[in-house]
Amino acid sequence: MKIILLSGGAGKRLWPLSNDLLPKQFMKVLGNKFGESISMLQKTWHVLAEKFGPENLFVAGNRLHELMLREQLGPDASLIFEPSQRDTFPAIALATSYLHAEAGASLDETIVTLPVDTYTDPSFYDCLHQLDAIIQQDAAPLALIGIRPRYAAEKFGYLLPAKQKADLPFGLVQSFVEKPDITTAMKLVGQGALWNGGVFAFRLNYLKSLVTRMNFPWSYPELYAHYESMPRISFDYMVVEPEKQMAFVPYDGEWTDLGTWSEMVRILGHNTCEKVIKDEHSQDTYVINQLGIPIIIAGISHAVIAAGPDGILISDKNVTHQIKPLVERVQLQN
Numbered sequence: 001m002k003i004i005l006l007s008g009g010a011g012k013r014l015w016p017l018s019n020d021l022l023p024k025q026f027m028k029v030l031g032n033k034f035g036e037s038i039s040m041l042q043k044t045w046h047v048l049a050e051k052f053g054p055e056n057l058f059v060a061g062n063r064l065h066e067l068m069l070r071e072q073l074g075p076d077a078s079l080i081f082e083p084s085q086r087d088t089f090p091a092i093a094l095a096t097s098y099l100h101a102e103a104g105a106s107l108d109e110t111i112v113t114l115p116v117d118t119y120t121d122p123s124f125y126d127c128l129h130q131l132d133a134i135i136q137q138d139a140a141p142l143a144l145i146g147i148r149p150r151y152a153a154e155k156f157g158y159l160l161p162a163k164q165k166a167d168l169p170f171g172l173v174q175s176f177v178e179k180p181d182i183t184t185a186m187k188l189v190g191q192g193a194l195w196n197g198g199v200f201a202f203r204l205n206y207l208k209s210l211v212t213r214m215n216f217p218w219s220y221p222e223l224y225a226h227y228e229s230m231p232r233i234s235f236d237y238m239v240v241e242p243e244k245q246m247a248f249v250p251y252d253g254e255w256t257d258l259g260t261w262s263e264m265v266r267i268l269g270h271n272t273c274e275k276v277i278k279d280e281h282s283q284d285t286y287v288i289n290q291l292g293i294p295i296i297i298a299g300i301s302h303a304v305i306a307a308g309p310d311g312i313l314i315s316d317k318n319v320t321h322q323i324k325p326l327v328e329r330v331q332l333q334n
Helices: 040-052 063-073 088-102 122-136 182-190 204-213 220-225 235-240 261-268 317-322 324-333
Strands: 002-006 057-062 079-082 110-115 142-147 158-161 171-177 194-203 246-251 276-278 286-289 295-297 303-308 311-316
Touching: 002 040, 002 088, 040 057, 040 063, 040 122, 057 063, 057 088, 063 079, 079 088, 088 110, 088 204, 088 220, 088 235, 110 122, 110 204, 122 142, 122 194, 122 246, 142 158, 142 235, 158 182, 158 246, 194 204, 194 235, 194 246, 261 303, 261 317, 276 286, 286 295, 295 303, 303 317, 311 317, 317 324
Parallel strands: 002 057, 002 110, 057 079, 142 246, 276 295, 286 303
Antiparallel strands: 110 194, 142 194, 158 171, 158 194, 171 246, 303 311
């Protein structure tokens, strides 16, 4: 089993602190057992290296971030660079081609891809052994981790378990819906649907077949050269949603993707930011100030305020997952 960690995203929902030059996965906002500040990338890497061995880990990232990747993971980490940022489907296709061409992975080997910005218990990654077993037993060509949802949300994909008679250690997927509207999400949760944890397992040959059917070259140097012509689309939309045969491993522990300010605030906890003054009417408002000038908050509750060199965000806590289109408008204007 080879594991691909996806580290090429820009984390626009954590703007203005996360941007193209310093994406959220490199922000040292977590702590380790030694009291040191570490990034989400470092946390995920060290847990997986301890469980599966660093020789089986490969990080797919943007070449612009090479220095940060080397600084945070060390010179011996195996890195696969994308020529540009396109989305998770082309990133996974290129990384899988690299594993076949450069890392000696066979067409029958299980490939597991996962994001590096997940905040979860280390036991979550024990599910990867079960995913490997599903793929190698040919129980399904594609296997996922299904997470018990804490609430209905628009930002996740949902997998609806199929009814099955056999008592198996894994489930079968009846249908998959990527990022539904809130009404559909509530309906799916009521039907027992699970969140998609962003972890995908498949045989290497599964993706090779898909790439060649799209008339793209499978050779790693050629695919790298044609990378700009690949569709800018997520693996979820391109592969998972159309797939009719999928299995999943259930997980019912702590898990979040740290993809929005509301989730980041929930994990970071108490606000201790300097140069911030709030009145008694500003309850449950979280402020991060990187500008070095004072911020005064009066009568604004249940909000997130983040100030950095790229701009200032003021958002209700309940809608921080919706700021990505607004950030893209800012980038277009600039």
